[in-house]
Amino acid sequence: MSTVMVDDHHHEEHPRGITRWLFTTNHKDIGTLYLWFALLMFFIGGLMALVIRSELFQPGLQVVEPQFFNSMTTMHALIMIFGGVMPAFTGLANWLVPMMIGAPDMALPRMNNWSFWILPFAFAMLLATLFMPGGGPASGWTMYPPLMLQTGDALPFVIFSIHLMGISSIMGSINIIATILNMRAPGMTLMKMPLFVWTWLITAYLLIATMPVLAGAVTMLLTDKYFGTSFFNAAGGGDPVMFQHIFWFFGHPEVYILILPAFGIISQIIPTFARKPLFGYSSMVYATASIAFLSFIVWAHHMFTVGMPLAGELFFMFSTMLIAVPTGVKVFNWVATMWKGAMTFETPMLFAIGFVVMFTIGGFSGLMLAIAPADFQYHDSYFVVAHFHYVLVPGAVFAIMAAVYYWLPKWTGHMYNEKLGKWHFWLSTIFVNLTFFPMHFLGLAGMPRRIPDYATQFAGFNEIASIGAFGFGLSQLLFLYLVVQCVRGGAKASAQVWEGARGLEWTLPSPPPYHSFTTPPVVR
Amino acid sequence: MRNPAGAVRAALLAAVTLPQWAMADYALNMTPGVTDISRKVYDLHMLIFYICCAIAVVVFGAMFYSILRHRKSQGHQPATFHESTAVEVVWTIVPFLILVGMAVPAAKTLIAMENTADADLTVKITGYQWKWRYDYLDGDAAGVGFFSNLATPRAQIENRDAKGEHYLLEVDNPLVLPVGKKVRFLLTANDVIHAWWVPDLAIKKDAIPGFINEVWTEIKEPGVYRGQCAELCGKDHGFMPVVVVAMNEKDYLAWAAEQKAASGAAAAAADRQWGKQDLMAKGKQVYDTNCAACHQANGQGIPGTFPPIRGSKVATGPLDEHIAVVMNGRPGTAMQAFAGQLDDVSLAAVITYQRNAFGNDTGDVVQPKQIKALR
Numbered sequence: 001m002s003t004v005m006v007d008d009h010h011h012e013e014h015p016r017g018i019t020r021w022l023f024t025t026n027h028k029d030i031g032t033l034y035l036w037f038a039l040l041m042f043f044i045g046g047l048m049a050l051v052i053r054s055e056l057f058q059p060g061l062q063v064v065e066p067q068f069f070n071s072m073t074t075m076h077a078l079i080m081i082f083g084g085v086m087p088a089f090t091g092l093a094n095w096l097v098p099m100m101i102g103a104p105d106m107a108l109p110r111m112n113n114w115s116f117w118i119l120p121f122a123f124a125m126l127l128a129t130l131f132m133p134g135g136g137p138a139s140g141w142t143m144y145p146p147l148m149l150q151t152g153d154a155l156p157f158v159i160f161s162i163h164l165m166g167i168s169s170i171m172g173s174i175n176i177i178a179t180i181l182n183m184r185a186p187g188m189t190l191m192k193m194p195l196f197v198w199t200w201l202i203t204a205y206l207l208i209a210t211m212p213v214l215a216g217a218v219t220m221l222l223t224d225k226y227f228g229t230s231f232f233n234a235a236g237g238g239d240p241v242m243f244q245h246i247f248w249f250f251g252h253p254e255v256y257i258l259i260l261p262a263f264g265i266i267s268q269i270i271p272t273f274a275r276k277p278l279f280g281y282s283s284m285v286y287a288t289a290s291i292a293f294l295s296f297i298v299w300a301h302h303m304f305t306v307g308m309p310l311a312g313e314l315f316f317m318f319s320t321m322l323i324a325v326p327t328g329v330k331v332f333n334w335v336a337t338m339w340k341g342a343m344t345f346e347t348p349m350l351f352a353i354g355f356v357v358m359f360t361i362g363g364f365s366g367l368m369l370a371i372a373p374a375d376f377q378y379h380d381s382y383f384v385v386a387h388f389h390y391v392l393v394p395g396a397v398f399a400i401m402a403a404v405y406y407w408l409p410k411w412t413g414h415m416y417n418e419k420l421g422k423w424h425f426w427l428s429t430i431f432v433n434l435t436f437f438p439m440h441f442l443g444l445a446g447m448p449r450r451i452p453d454y455a456t457q458f459a460g461f462n463e464i465a466s467i468g469a470f471g472f473g474l475s476q477l478l479f480l481y482l483v484v485q486c487v488r489g490g491a492k493a494s495a496q497v498w499e500g501a502r503g504l505e506w507t508l509p510s511p512p513p514y515h516s517f518t519t520p521p522v523v524r
Numbered sequence: 525m526r527n528p529a530g531a532v533r534a535a536l537l538a539a540v541t542l543p544q545w546a547m548a549d550y551a552l553n554m555t556p557g558v559t560d561i562s563r564k565v566y567d568l569h570m571l572i573f574y575i576c577c578a579i580a581v582v583v584f585g586a587m588f589y590s591i592l593r594h595r596k597s598q599g600h601q602p603a604t605f606h607e608s609t610a611v612e613v614v615w616t617i618v619p620f621l622i623l624v625g626m627a628v629p630a631a632k633t634l635i636a637m638e639n640t641a642d643a644d645l646t647v648k649i650t651g652y653q654w655k656w657r658y659d660y661l662d663g664d665a666a667g668v669g670f671f672s673n674l675a676t677p678r679a680q681i682e683n684r685d686a687k688g689e690h691y692l693l694e695v696d697n698p699l700v701l702p703v704g705k706k707v708r709f710l711l712t713a714n715d716v717i718h719a720w721w722v723p724d725l726a727i728k729k730d731a732i733p734g735f736i737n738e739v740w741t742e743i744k745e746p747g748v749y750r751g752q753c754a755e756l757c758g759k760d761h762g763f764m765p766v767v768v769v770a771m772n773e774k775d776y777l778a779w780a781a782e783q784k785a786a787s788g789a790a791a792a793a794a795d796r797q798w799g800k801q802d803l804m805a806k807g808k809q810v811y812d813t814n815c816a817a818c819h820q821a822n823g824q825g826i827p828g829t830f831p832p833i834r835g836s837k838v839a840t841g842p843l844d845e846h847i848a849v850v851m852n853g854r855p856g857t858a859m860q861a862f863a864g865q866l867d868d869v870s871l872a873a874v875i876t877y878q879r880n881a882f883g884n885d886t887g888d889v890v891q892p893k894q895i896k897a898l899r
Contacts, residue, residue, distance in 0.1 A: 059687060059691060059692075060680070060681060060682070060683040060687065061681055061682060061683070062683065065759075065826070066759045066760060066761075066762065066763075067759045067826070067829060070756070070758070070759065070761070133828040133829075134828055134829055135828070135829060138758070138759075139756060139758075140756045144716075144717060144755075144756075145716075146715065146716045146717070146733060147716040147717065147756065147757060147758055150716070150758065150857070150858055152828070152829065233734075234732075234733050234734020234735065235733075235734060239734075239735075240717060240732055240733060240734070240735075241732060241735070274594075274602065275596065275602040276602045276603060276604070276606070277604070277606040278606065279605070279606050279607070279608075280606070280607060280608075280611075280612055281606070281607070282607075283612045305719055305728050305729055305730050305754075305755075306730045306732065306737075307711075307729065307730060307732070307735070307737035307738070310634070310635065310638045313634060313638070314631055314634065317627070317630060317631070317634070318627060321623045321626065321627060322623070324619060324623060325616060325619050325620055325623070328615065328619045329612065329615060329616060331583060332583070332615045335583060335586055335587045335590065336611070337606075338587060338590045338591065338594065339586070339590045339594065339603075340590070340594050340600075340602070340603035340605075341590070341594050341600075341602045341603070342594065342595070342596040342600045342601060342602040343590075343591065343594055343595050343596060343600075344595070344596045344597070353587075353591070356587070357584065357587075360580070360583065360584075361580075364576040364579070364580065367572065367576060368569070368572050368573065368576065371568060371569075371572055371626065371630045372630065372634050373564070373565050373568055373630060373633040373634045373637055373726075374565055374568050374569045374572065374630075376565065376637070376726060376727065376728045376729075377554055377565060377569070377723060377726055377728065379719075379728055379754065380719060380721075380728070380754040380755060380756075381754065441550070441551065441552045441553075444551075444552070444553050444554040445551035445552075445553075445554075445555075446555070446721075446723040446751065446752075448721065448752050448753065448754045448761075448762070449756075450756045450761060450762075451752075451761060451762030452762050453681060453692060453762050453763070454692065454762070455690070455691055455692045455693045456687055456689075456691050457551060460550045461550060
């Protein structure tokens with residue numbers, strides 16, 4: 001087995017200073033890089049959100065020009081999705097997968113280094129487009145042609161940076177699959193793997209299947225703009241709607257790429273603090289796999305208004321509604337895990353419970369959106385904005401924060417400040433709802449998304465949402481402070497950390513050794 | 525950033541107008557609308573909403589009961605159960621049955637919405653950056669066609685004036701429809717994808733260049749129904765509203781006759797000789813409606829994105845080239861071909877205006893007849 005091939009001579013001789021980070025092939029260092037990078041992008045993307053919310057605080061144009069506003073909505077999405085949530089999950093996978101399956105490191109350490117170090121260049125290039133003639137991309141993260149083809153000099157840079165992000169994701173996924181399938185400790189059968197490992201295994205396959213599709217779609221944009229092709233140009237025999245089909249064939253699995261690892265995290269945390277094993281482990285695995293499968297046959301529910309044949313609309317409506325079944329199973333299993341447990345409510349558990357409640361609210365609005373006739377009213381309105389922010393912010397982002405609080409003592413060897421952690425949870429929860437809940441009402445009342453100015457009847461709830469957004473943004477500074485404080489010092493954490501924690505990572509000391517398991521542990 | 529003085533003025537104005545929008549109604553729900561279909565959509569929306577609420581009560585109820593009762597701090601000992609195939613089967617089957625209960629009425633409504641057959645009247649809707657065009661293809665107003673532009677003054681958008689009642693939801697020429705008739709819309713677009721959305725009609729349909737989409741409505745009540753473009757279509761996506769005026773049969777016939785008479789008068793105007801002053805006055809109006817969104821009201825454009833008119837090579841260079849650019853556009857850029865959008869008088873006027881306003885002072889005057897000859 002590959003686990004016994006580790007070179008024992010280099011144990012403690014890793015380089016220090018900047019070269020440690022530039023040349024590192026260590027899964028923990030790379031995980032740390034990913035997580036800090038994601039946090040930086042989270043703040044940059046968050047600042048863009050605050051520019052958007054400042055402009056929308058009142059009707060009328062006050063802060064930015066409409067074109068720049070459109071750039072902000074576009075960049076905010078690209079940065080949060082590809083720079084924030086995805087690298088954060090990859091960072092967590094790097095830190096945790098080897099420790100959870102009893103491996104010394106990732107299977108492909110040099111590729112691991114490369115897949116991280118591509119990202120800073122990709123995002124530097126993406127951000128640089130804001131300063132190019134014609135401004136940054138302003139056609140939404142969905143990049144629909146023909147509008148996307150009106151982008152100025154930024155277009156090829158945006159496309160190249162998306163290619164780089166895709167290469168990084170694909171390499172990261174190959175590494176995770178290779179690690180999980182080849183480097184498990186003896187006795188760690190697939191159906192004994194922690195759920196976080198399972199959800200990431202499935203996510204990695206989704207990434208490998210869909211990122212090339214996105215790369216193909218944006219490459220066709222590139223050739224349409226510069227090489228005279230007409231893939232999406234009706235005048236040349238092409239079809240602008242074809243882009244949307246290709247994009248969402250990537251885009252819908254992408255949505256689950258952003259949430260399946262979160263499901264895994266929550267499935268680790270709730271049993272720990274309920275002091276009771278996860279209810280329905282195998283049905284959780286099957287539900288994850290079902291969601292992944294369904295994600296490939298529902299894409300056109302993002303496009304009910306493009307004018308599909310009736311049969312197509314019915315098919316995509318029914319298949320989309322079906323997703324509620326495995327997603328419901330997951331939520332029921334989490335509740336059943338809590339049921340008759342002995343719960344305590346440390347910060348990770350608070351974030352996990354917040355996740356279950358608010359993700360489910362996002363799930364309900366998702367079910368409403370699946371109903372095609374009603375979707376004609378909801379589509380491209382603020383109702384959709386409310387929906388996907390509920391599943392992404394108190395969904396994916398809360399899960400990432402829960403994970404950080406849960407494993408930070410393991411990573412650093414120090415306990416974080418529990419009292420401040422609880423403050424962070426309650427402030428985030430109050431403000432995230434203040435920001436996004438009124439958006440349901442705005443959408444139902446008829447406010448379209450992606451507009452820099454609005455009719456006066458929408459003023460009231462926009463004002464509330466903007467106040468909430470600033471509150472949420474400021475609350476995250478507390479998170480930064482807490483993490484830095486915990487990294488620098490604090491009460492010593494035990495190996496077990498949490499009373500109810502189960503799994504191989506808790507058998508290692510806190511902080512764990514540079515190479516996780518140099519001799520494979522015994523899994524009963 | 526806009527200029528700081530403007531920002532201060534905006535803040536002051538906001539303070540003055542605060543009570544006006546502090547009273548803005550906090551609308552919570554979707555409109556039931558004014559058609560049978562919109563009513564069905566509303567009922568469907570409420571049905572699913574109530575089902576979701578019921579599920580939420582059960583699931584969150586169980587969860588919060590557990591959170592309150594099954595605490596370590598209350599000395600609750602953890603149970604050890606972690607599997608039950610029977611329970612898993614139940615909570616797979618029951619949600620599935622609930623979904624079937626939703627799918628049946630949803631499919632029925634969808635089938636009704638997609639039936640565009642037997643229409644009394646057909647209107648073609650074309651999306652442009654950033655306005656709508658309506659063409660009546662048959663019926664009493666057959667042959668009538670016009671553009672529908674945002675009518676809210678720039679001063680309101682830039683916070684120099686107080687905002688009107690229908691701020692951003694008002695147009696110069698609304699779409700006029702008769703009540704009680706089945707109207708079929710054919711949607712397409714000239715440049716990028718737009719979406720025509722009127723919540724009261726429960727219609728949102730993409731207008732896609734090179735393709736024609738179909739949708740229909742039958743409005744019950746006379747009235748004014750407002751909506752907006754719903755698909756991001758560039759800089760002024762937020763500034764291309766939809767206004768539908770539904771009239772009873774008699775008013776609609778009178779409106780149709782008036783429109784036809786007006787288009788006859790416009791054709792006659794193109795044949796006479798125009799004075800420079802008249803052209804400049806008309807040109808300013810056409811410029812502000814069609815050109816100012818990009819090239820700006822002061823002709824300075826937006827550096828790096830939209831070229832200026834003031835002192836530009838085109839507007840001060842050879843006249844023929846200027847006319848060609850305006851009429852045919854510049855393919856691959858946001859500059860549209862206006863030959864199909866503006867009539868001879870408007871084109872002559874706006875080109876005359878561009879060549880003489882903003883200090884361009886070329887002295888050139890373009891007559892409608894010159895444009896007519898170039899078509």
